[in-house]
């Protein structure tokens with residue numbers, strides 16, 4: 604082996620440049636993913652408040668089934684592993700449902716025998 608454990612030891616400068624160029628693109632894509640996820644969570648927080656206000660359940664399995672079917676098709680067309688796309692969506696949705704439950708929990712606590720409860724369903728501050 605000519606490379607060190609850091610992977611940057613005895614490497615041809617052209618290879619090093621190509622790696623740096625690809626990593627720049629990866630960093631840009633990761634930034635875009637983070638920004639897109641942040642926007643998605645802003646939307647789902649609004650959905651969570653709406654659901655809590657109208658006493659709707661946090662999870663909607665029928666909607667999820669439609670999303671999975673759609674995302675698997677998009678993944679196939681984009682030559683991305685559809686099983687991975689499904690796992691990724693399920694991972695995100697599980698976190699969204701956790702947020703929805705937290706919002707609903709706050710809405711319930713702030714309205715239970717307490718007229719000072721937030722009409723918007725905004726979760727009460729937690730101590731954890």
Ligand SMILES: O=C(O)C(=O)C[C@]1(C(=O)O)C=C[C@@H](O)C=C1
Pocket residue numbers: 647650651661662663664666667670695696699700703
């Ligand atoms: O569309 C909804 O009802 C949502 O709450 C959003 C969302 C999602 O993250 O896409 C999350 C939970 C539901 O089970 C389905 C979809």
